[in-house]
Amino acid sequence: MLGALLSALVLWLASGLVAPVPTGWRAAGTVGFALLAVARDAGLLPRLRLPQNARQVPQDVLQRDLARGALQFGFEMGTGVRTYVSASLPYALALAVLLANDAGVALLAGLGFALGRAATPTLRFASGTGEEWDDRLIGRLPLLTTGAATAATAAWTVLALRAW
Template sequence: MLAVFTTGLLTGAVLSATVLWLFSGLFTPLPAGWRYGLLPAAALLAVARDAGLLRIRLPQNARQIPQDVLQRHLFRGSWQFGFELGTGVRTYVSASLPYVLALAVLLSGGGIWPALLAGTGFAAGRALTPVLRLASGDAADWDARLAGRLTALTVGAAAAGALILAAVAGQILR
């Protein structure tokens, strides 16, 4: 069922990335310097939020997908659960970096392929958690270790994203 779940994740994330890409055309009249300058600033806000320095409410449906989705029909439910998790619309997203990634797709005004790559990366990141948990052999121990490292992971990911976006924006704006 992990493969079905992951396929749902990929489908949902690619759909969301495609929708963001379609709406990105609305932002192309803004000067590129403004659009690309906003991305490192948004990433720094994400770092500060994930580090607990700022309280910023993210636009999300802050609830879990109901478990009965899986209980009604295992195959279809696994795909639906993955799809909803992949869209990021009907679930809780704990880290800020996916929002920065969505903003990058929205503001870039680039081609469809970078947007699809962003969606695929989001799906891969979300799929990594159950894969690693399953591979650990001891889910309870894995959960406990993750809980102890979650803040460092989210802050580190946001910081890496901020550095990457700053480097890309710097290259584009040269």
């Protein structure tokens, strides 16, 4: 939670730089990038590479001190900076927070990102069959990523239309 809120805070602080851009243009930019995210996740733009630090938090973080290691691991995963990001939606969300220039939007996005990041390990653990759960997830991942990006794009489109 703290890592995601820190990322949201940084994006919100940086959003002051786009404040002079008209609201309608910022809304259109959010929807436009979200549509690119949907197209990328649907496989229509496979060559569109998004920046990421493509490495995971090292396992030795947990081995040094379990409690502090778990907090550090969770913090780093929550920021979304030191991990693999397989879907385009987090990038679209980051841009939406940046272009929204609204502290409430940043807070809600940070909370939503944190809950989303926590959902996968929580559901995997609750299933009791981690390996089988992983196999089912891999089979459904394209539908999940494209569906989530499509739903977010629809929501952002409605909000953008309200802004005009």
